[in-house]
Amino acid sequence: MPSTISEIAAALGLSAEGDGSIAISSVAEPASAGPDQLALAMKPEFAQTLGQGQARAAMLWQGADWQGYGLQAAILAPRPRFAMSGLSAMMDAGQGYAPGIHPSAVIDPSAHLGDGVSVGPLSVIGPEAVIGAGSVIGPQAQIGWQVSLGENSLIHGGVRIGARVRIGARFIAQPGAVIGADGFSFVTPEPSGVEKARASLGAEGTEKTQVWARIHSLGAVSIGDDVELGANSCIDRGTVRDTQIGNGVKFDNLVQIGHNVVIEDHALICAQVGIAGSSRIGTGAVIGGQSGVSDNITVGARAILGGATVALSNVPAGRVMLGYPAMKMDTHVESYKGLRRLPRLFREVAELKKAVSKLGTSD
Numbered sequence: 001m002p003s004t005i006s007e008i009a010a011a012l013g014l015s016a017e018g019d020g021s022i023a024i025s026s027v028a029e030p031a032s033a034g035p036d037q038l039a040l041a042m043k044p045e046f047a048q049t050l051g052q053g054q055a056r057a058a059m060l061w062q063g064a065d066w067q068g069y070g071l072q073a074a075i076l077a078p079r080p081r082f083a084m085s086g087l088s089a090m091m092d093a094g095q096g097y098a099p100g101i102h103p104s105a106v107i108d109p110s111a112h113l114g115d116g117v118s119v120g121p122l123s124v125i126g127p128e129a130v131i132g133a134g135s136v137i138g139p140q141a142q143i144g145w146q147v148s149l150g151e152n153s154l155i156h157g158g159v160r161i162g163a164r165v166r167i168g169a170r171f172i173a174q175p176g177a178v179i180g181a182d183g184f185s186f187v188t189p190e191p192s193g194v195e196k197a198r199a200s201l202g203a204e205g206t207e208k209t210q211v212w213a214r215i216h217s218l219g220a221v222s223i224g225d226d227v228e229l230g231a232n233s234c235i236d237r238g239t240v241r242d243t244q245i246g247n248g249v250k251f252d253n254l255v256q257i258g259h260n261v262v263i264e265d266h267a268l269i270c271a272q273v274g275i276a277g278s279s280r281i282g283t284g285a286v287i288g289g290q291s292g293v294s295d296n297i298t299v300g301a302r303a304i305l306g307g308a309t310v311a312l313s314n315v316p317a318g319r320v321m322l323g324y325p326a327m328k329m330d331t332h333v334e335s336y337k338g339l340r341r342l343p344r345l346f347r348e349v350a351e352l353k354k355a356v357s358k359l360g361t362s363d
Contacts, residue, residue: 059075120137252273282301
């Protein structure tokens with residue numbers, strides 16, 4: 001149902017300018033916005049394309065000359081991208097999951113579903129599972145034995161949650177995510193080549209192939225409130241204690257979290273990150289895309305690892321790191337500049353050698 005500019009601005013706690021009665025059905029980029037759409041022209045460079053569309057209203061930055069862009073109305077935001085959070089929530093039509101329990105869902109009689117829970121086609125809810133009120137379980141999802149899922153959670157299609165996993169309120173899991181698979185933990189009868197290589201820094205390996213014995217995962221996964229897990233991401237269960245995820249942690253797609261990892265509140269884990277077993281990620285830390293964290297190390301609170309960084313040792317709180325192996329970002333940038341200068345330096349050294357050689361022959 002359309003909302004007026006005034007209604008949208010009030011819901012976002014922002015100011016509306018011009019004709020607040022204009023009805024808005026959806027949002028669009030400035031160049032393609034129609035007369036009933038709110039153009040998202042949140043930067044001057046975006047606003048330059050407003051003339052290519054038919055928008056009558058736009059979301060702009062604080063102090064923007066909205067009339068100068070030929071608009072009839074505008075919503076002005078001190079931080080437009082942050083305002084997008086509330087605006088996108090208002091405009092999200094959702095996935096169309098139907099209310100109630102689909103006839104094809106399989107729910108164990110010992111499971112407990114709170115008020116208003118929706119369960120989609122071909123989903124399975126195991127013995128003694130507890131699903132919080134208002135939660136939505138999408139199609140073909142699996143909720144394992146003794147799982148506890150908090151209220152108002154959203155489990156998209158194809159998600160798998162293993163036995164004894166405990167999850168807080170308002171959890172969101174995108175399609176294909178897996179929580180509570182066994183950790184990758186194997187051991188050999190004698191010290192393995194990997195152990196020898198690690199102890200000797202690569203000077204020693206193994207002379208024969210060894211058989212790997214499986215260490216079973218006896219722990220589970222504990223997840224706090226307001227956590228979001230991206231598509232096809234995996235969080236492994238702990239070996240003895242639980243793998244632990246704090247409140248407000250956000251994961252992108254294709255993330256791998258190893259056994260016994262602890263991720264503290266409000267960390268941000270971007271796409272294709274791998275965090276090895278027994279590592280700890282501090283409160284508010286940000287791990288950039290395709291980064292890796294070695295096992296048994298700590299990334300401190302509010303630290304930032306830039307994209308494709310590999311942390312092989314502890315990272316201090318608040319440090320910004322980049323590269324492989326990880327180093328302070330400014331140091332890495334300076335090193336990279338030096339690396340780019342090497343070809344020129346080699347040419348200059350070669351020319352100097354030639355000049356010195358000629359001086360020697362002239363004697």
